[in-house]
Amino acid sequence: xxxxxxxxxxxxxxxxxxxxxxxxxxxxxxxxxxxxxxxxxxxxxxxxxxxxxxxxxxxxxxxxxxxxxxxxxxxxxxxxxxxxxxxxxxxxxxxxxxxxxxxxxxxxxxxxxxxxxxxxxxxxxxxxxxxxxxxxxxxxxxxxxxxxxxxxxxxxxxxxxxxxxxxxxxxxxxxxxxxxxxxxxxxxxxxxxxxxxxxxxxxxxxxxxxxxxxxxxxxxxxxxxxxxxxxxxxxxxxxxxxxxxxxxxxxxxxxxxxxxxxxxxxxxxxxxxxxxxxxxxxxxxxxxxxxxxxxxxxxxxxxxxxxxxxxxxxxxxxxxxxxxxxxxxxxxxxxxxxxxxxxxxxxxxxxxxxxxxxxxxxxxxxxxxxxxxxxxxxxxxxxxxxxxxxxxxxxxxxxxxxxxxxxxxxxxxxxxxxxxxxxxxxxxxxxxxxxxxxxxxxxxxxxxxxxxxxxxxxxxxxxxxxxxxxxxxxxxxxxxxxxxxxxxxxxxxxxxxxxxxxxxxxxxxxxxxxxxxxxxxxxxxxxxxxxxxxxxxxxxxxxxxxxxxxxxxxxxxxxxxxxxxxxxxxxxxxxxxxxxxxxxxxxxxxxxxxxxxxxxxxxxxxxxxxxxxxxxxxxxxxxxxxxxxxxxxxxxxxxxxxxxxxxxxxxxxxxxxxxxxxxxxxxxxxxxxxxxxxxxxxxxxxxxxxxxxxxxxxxxxxxxxxxxxxxxxxxxxxxxxxxxxxxxxxxxxxxxxxxxxxxxxxxxxxxxxxxxxxxxxxxxxxxxxxxxxxxxxxxxxxxxxxxxxxxxxxxxxxxxx
DNA sequence: GATTAGGCTTCG
Numbered sequence: 001x002x003x004x005x006x007x008x009x010x011x012x013x014x015x016x017x018x019x020x021x022x023x024x025x026x027x028x029x030x031x032x033x034x035x036x037x038x039x040x041x042x043x044x045x046x047x048x049x050x051x052x053x054x055x056x057x058x059x060x061x062x063x064x065x066x067x068x069x070x071x072x073x074x075x076x077x078x079x080x081x082x083x084x085x086x087x088x089x090x091x092x093x094x095x096x097x098x099x100x101x102x103x104x105x106x107x108x109x110x111x112x113x114x115x116x117x118x119x120x121x122x123x124x125x126x127x128x129x130x131x132x133x134x135x136x137x138x139x140x141x142x143x144x145x146x147x148x149x150x151x152x153x154x155x156x157x158x159x160x161x162x163x164x165x166x167x168x169x170x171x172x173x174x175x176x177x178x179x180x181x182x183x184x185x186x187x188x189x190x191x192x193x194x195x196x197x198x199x200x201x202x203x204x205x206x207x208x209x210x211x212x213x214x215x216x217x218x219x220x221x222x223x224x225x226x227x228x229x230x231x232x233x234x235x236x237x238x239x240x241x242x243x244x245x246x247x248x249x250x251x252x253x254x255x256x257x258x259x260x261x262x263x264x265x266x267x268x269x270x271x272x273x274x275x276x277x278x279x280x281x282x283x284x285x286x287x288x289x290x291x292x293x294x295x296x297x298x299x300x301x302x303x304x305x306x307x308x309x310x311x312x313x314x315x316x317x318x319x320x321x322x323x324x325x326x327x328x329x330x331x332x333x334x335x336x337x338x339x340x341x342x343x344x345x346x347x348x349x350x351x352x353x354x355x356x357x358x359x360x361x362x363x364x365x366x367x368x369x370x371x372x373x374x375x376x377x378x379x380x381x382x383x384x385x386x387x388x389x390x391x392x393x394x395x396x397x398x399x400x401x402x403x404x405x406x407x408x409x410x411x412x413x414x415x416x417x418x419x420x421x422x423x424x425x426x427x428x429x430x431x432x433x434x435x436x437x438x439x440x441x442x443x444x445x446x447x448x449x450x451x452x453x454x455x456x457x458x459x460x461x462x463x464x465x466x467x468x469x470x471x472x473x474x475x476x477x478x479x480x481x482x483x484x485x486x487x488x489x490x491x492x493x494x495x496x497x498x499x500x501x502x503x504x505x506x507x508x509x510x511x512x513x514x515x516x517x518x519x520x521x522x523x524x525x526x527x528x529x530x531x532x533x534x535x536x537x538x539x540x541x542x543x544x545x546x547x548x549x550x551x552x553x554x555x556x557x558x559x560x561x562x563x564x565x566x567x568x569x570x571x572x573x574x575x576x577x578x579x580x581x582x583x584x585x586x587x588x589x590x591x592x593x594x595x596x597x598x599x600x601x602x603x604x605x606x607x608x609x610x611x612x613x614x615x616x617x618x619x620x621x622x623x624x625x626x627x628x629x630x631x632x633x634x635x636x637x638x639x640x641x642x643x644x645x646x647x648x649x650x651x652x653x654x655x656x657x658x659x660x661x662x663x664x665x666x667x668x669x670x671x672x673x674x675x676x677x678x679x680x681x682x683x684x685x686x687x688x689x690x691x692x693x694x695x696x697x698x699x700x701x702x703x704x705x706x707x708x709x710x711x712x713x714x715x716x717x718x719x720x721x722x723x724x725x726x727x728x729x730x731x732x733x734x735x736x737x738x739x740x741x742x743x744x745x746x747x748x749x750x751x752x753x754x755x756x757x758x759x760x761x762x763x764x765x766x767x768x769x770x771x772x773x774x775x776x777x778x779x780x781x782x783x784x785x786x787x788x789x790x791x792x793x794x795x796x797x798x799x800x801x
Numbered sequence: 802g803a804t805t806a807g808g809c810t811t812c813g
Contacts (some may be wrong), residue, residue: 047802048802050802060802107802192807192808194806194807194808198805199804199805199806200804200805200806201803201804201805201806202803202804202805203804203805204805205805205806206806207806207807207808209807209808219806219807219808221805221806221807223804223805223806250806250807251806251807253807255806255807257806259802260802321811323810323811339813340813384813386812386813387813406810408810408811410811410813414811436811436812436813438810438811438812438813439812439813440810441808442808442809442810443808443809443810444808445810
């Protein structure tokens with residue numbers, strides 16, 4: 001037994017054979033005879049188990065001499081010992097090593113640890129491990145109880161091939177306690193931040209400066225291949241937790257650099273703000289201790305000792321020549337040339353200075369489905385993103401909410417007029433402003449997409465709401481609706497049907513002919529009948545929409561889905577991830593000819609531990625019918641399959657989650673789905689939103705999309721019914737996807753508005769608000785019904801005052 | 802576990 005683990009709290013070295021003499025790390029030298037020597041130290045860094053091939057394993061760890069903080073040495077473990085060490089030893093454990101050989105450390109110059117290393121392999125190598133007990137101080141009481149819960153979890157009787165993994169216990173190092181070469185976990189307040197930028201190496205780099213109550217300011221450099229894996233920092237002042245960062249020398253000071261297993265969690269700095277940890281790792285440890293840490297740092301930062309928060313500047317407060325951070329929504333973008341991309345953005349406030357217009361070549365503007373705000377004068381500004389920001393701009397989608405760091409408001413006179421990327425200025429007034437995001441990353445210059453849930457975006461949306469004309473109807477409009485005489489004879493239909501406009505703008509009613517001849521980018525009020533509509537088969541009106549990439553696709557039909565599930569059900573099974581316990585559920589034979597069979601099921605160990613066994617089920621190898629069946633018994637069912645011996649999610653052509661009768665799909669383009677633990681201790685609830693976030697799935701929204709042909713005495717007009725389709729029918733698309741009643745409402749509404757075989761004489765007249773706008777490439781005017789809802793009255797005239 | 806990284810703008 002090369003690795004021997006002693007009981008928790010046992011005296012380190014208690015069972016070490018007496019013939020071994022313990023030597024301090026500092027006294028180790030190359031070529032010394034170590035056959036009867038031992039070294040004792042705390043594991044301050046534990047590398048991953050690396051397998052160069054076959055049964056060959058290598059693991060590197062760093063031991064810090066228990067009696068001398070300054071002596072740390074690299075230890076290389078080979079073969080079975082490496083594997084055993086990986087399984088049995090954690091960072092923080094105290095290890096006594098014997099039977100090693102001493103070599104020279106090839107990384108000595110870089111990590112500044114001992115110039116020798118210890119190599120352990122073969123039958124003579126031996127390790128004794130002792131685990132320090134949790135300290136019983138007041139500050140760690142909560143840790144202690146959390147640990148008890150973890151132990152309880154270990155002792156949990158589980159079914160089937162149950163497996164649990166020890167949740168790591170984290171200790172945090174103060175920023176004034178950092179020791180070179182040690183892998184640490186830290187908490188801090190961000191006082192400077194550069195959003196991820198392309199380094200000269202293979203990775204993106206983000207650099208931060210963080211501080212804590214010790215007032216030390218420490219540089220952190222995070223290197224990750226992918227910008228989305230970097231810490232999610234929205235502003236200076238955010239609280240950040242870094243796990244597994246290594247203290248390294250750089251430019252004559254220490255810096256923290258991510259190492260294997262690194263994770264970052266950030267929380268907003270607002271003292272009273274929501275405590276929503278943001279992370280790019282799928283599952284992360286977060287408990288009461290973290291909440292306490294954050295509150296402590298928030299309180300400290302609020303005293304003003306940490307850093308001065310940059311004042312958020314809305315467009316209405318921008319002064320010429322100033323630098324500022326802008327929270328905004330992207331409406332459209334256009335590449336101007338290789339070094340400059342135009343972003344048209346707004347934040348719901350009106351800039352008080354005249355704005356420069358930028359001419360864009362026809363067809364180059366990429367706009368989203370979002371309607372531009374009414375009366376855009378002063379609301380929509382042009383941002384010119386240069387050089388390295390062109391690449392970031394390419395990743396953005398119209399509709400995205402953004403934070404642009406270190407934007408500069410520049411009067412036209414200060415920028416070369418002709419130089420605007422070869423375009424021409426329409427009004428070269430010297431004082432007209434454009435907004436420049438200069439090349440480079442100085443002062444944290446960069447762009448970040450904000451999630452809709454962020455408090456800044458929530459505020460932005462509140463500011464924008466009235467400008468998108470979703471207000472309550474005015475008195476006049478209410479009057480207009482009430483006084484509209486019934487347009488078709490009472491009794492012709494059992495249900496009197498008409499429509500109400502729900503907008504508050506003061507557009508005059510126009511005819512369809514007039515509407516067709518007016519410019520786009522505005523709202524029109526029309527009185528029309530519905531001549532025809534498509535699709536006639538209403539289930540085809542139901543689509544899945546991705547609000548991130550704005551793509552839309554059909555909802556897969558049952559046959560397609562059944563095939564996807566059937567294909568996954570014949571794959572050989574696999575064991576579940578470490579956070580699950582597994583078992584089997586017997587299913588009665590569903591239909592004649594299909595035998596009763598057992599399904600592999602996997603439950604979250606944490607949830608089982610909390611007695612919430614019906615909350616979540618990972619279901620492996622089930623058919624669509626079986627999955628639907630079990631979805632009635634479990635709140636959340638995630639279908640899984642095996643791939644290369646590992647458990648994975650099904651292809652995203654299938655729903656990634658079943659909740660009762662509801663099925664949720666993910667965007668194949670925008671998701672990078674991985675099976676991760678969808679529940680962490682203390683989480684309020686599990687729903688499609690939390691599951692999709694954890695799994696890295698971009699949740700698709702059910703929407704209704706129809707094309708209607710409207711008519712009046714003057715003309716006909718094709719319009720879409722999409723953005724406000726739910727308002728129009730008074731049912732949600734999600735309901736329409738699962739609920740027969742909701743489907744009936746939609747089909748009955750269409751039948752009433754456009755009775756089969758009906759003539760223009762008998763069809764109802766509708767008051768409708770129509771938006772005219774340019775489509776994505778700006779070439780074609782489209783129309784969409786908005787702010788309008790269908791009204792069903794029991795009989796004509798009965799409701800009139 | 803190779804390498805990448807410390808601001809501090811102003812050009813367009």
